[in-house]
Amino acid sequence: MSSALEPAQDLAPEEPRFAALRRLFSRERPATLVASAVVLVFVVVALAAPWLAPHDPLAQSYLRINTYPSAEHWLGTDQFGRDVFSRLLYGARNSLIFGLVSPAIAAVVGTTLGVAAGYFGGVIDRTVSRLIDTLLAFPELLLAIMVSAVLGGGFWNVVMVIAVAFVPGFARVARSATLAVKQEPYIEAAVAVGLGTMKTIWRHVLPNISAPVVVLATLWVASAIRLEASLSFLGLGTQPPNPSWGNIIRDGLGNIFGSPWPIIGAGFAITVVVLAFNILGDAMRDLLDPEIQ
């Protein structure tokens, strides 16, 4: 597959989009199709949560605390009498936001660092590389726990914490891609005709390193969703009463001797959505960038 792609990439960097899409959803990849459907449902649920949810996710009632699933409350209620199913639907919205925003911020910051290191070399490269290597030694979750131990929870803090955990990965990929692109004749040509450094980077380096960065961002949507759930479970992420899949499980654990359904429901949602994004990310990787493993 890689041998078929390489010459095409060299001659025509802008491969027709529909060809790529058609290959992504070809019949040889039934898993991709199912995964896409799951992601679609997830996005629709996240966007339409206010209309789909049967109850207000924050409405408390002391008349129905910790109940088992029923026709009215599909996953039962929690210790404040809130409808768990509605919280789950709103939690999808929460996960979608973190899943998109954090990798995007990390991609921008990490790519900037990586391109600067790769393009300018010298002291900048040595400093950035050292920093990346050190941070890459930390698992993302551990880094996120350590940073949020200091910063605390809350929406923007969590967005930043997850972004920080992803920056080193983007920086590394962007740096090595930039190093490769820098050797290309078109960069030499751009510099030779007197194009400024910033313009060279903007017009010639960035477009040519975008594939691996985009692939990485796709792969990390799943990681971001998982990470947010983990942090919220630990009480470091989305703060109550706002619903998140992580803190639904946390709340469910408080009623572990009663109904297990909130835990089962929220955990199932995380697992299925993360699985779907992983499968989709893998497919995107195979398609756009056969080099990254």
Added chain:
Amino acid sequence: MARMIAARLLDAVPTVLLVLTLVFVALRLLPGDPALVVLGEYATQEQLDLFRREMGLDQPLLWQWFAFVRDMLTLDFGVSMITREPVVQLIGQNLPYTIELTLVATGMGLLFGVPMGVLAAVHRNRAPDSGVRAFSLIGYAIPDFYLGALLLIVFALNLGWFPINGGGEGFWDRMYHVFLPALTLAFVKTAFLGRLTRTALLETLGKDYVRTARAKGARENRVVYRHALRNALLPVTTGLGLSLLATLSGSVAIELIFNRPGIGELLISAIAKRDYPVIQGGVVVFAFFVVTVNLLVDLAYIVIDPRIRAQA
């Protein structure tokens, strides 16, 4: 080889300094005024001043950094603001449980993961391979705290086979208490190590020396285990370090679910109580862990891989 080991050890020094500096920046500079963060908005001026003096926050920044690095390297983490116990003592009480959990989980992960990877590689693109692939996809997707909660509900609460909390007393009781939490972490690890072993083994199985071994008429088992797997275990060693650290970060949530003592449990409850010195101690201990494990992996590489040794 001694020179390579010495060089790697020396290389850890700036890393430790950098990590401590990052922790320092995160703890002292990012939150704004730590005194306000810790004591809250309603603290009186005297309380704030006292806190700043106790933590050395009234000193010049460079001196604060120096004192911080010195204290951390000598394991002087101060005393808990709640219980007034020395933080190093709290960590000392909790650390063995976390290490125990991480090691048992790693052992289980190796026990299941490596044979699974071998099975998948030997039967490439056939049923066992697909099975292992499906397993690892799920292993990557399922959050460890969810799996932990499920195991707790089924095996501890409903079936009553395992204890629902605590760390246990004495060796066998401790192994009994650690089993379910470790199994949870091992699940994810098995997926990771299985996939890693599969990839590495497939690569070595395609090497010339494997073809030579087959040409000599060596039996398939001998080819796989003696020639291919031994060489495939090199990348697995690096992966093991990485996954050891992943397990360590996973242990935070697992300790919470199974109500086990440990560094994660200590850190999370300290965060809830804003016990600043304990948070600092916990974060630094995690950082030391990361640096040490990476160092050990690199050293193991030097010792195990004859090609790296030959370069020296």
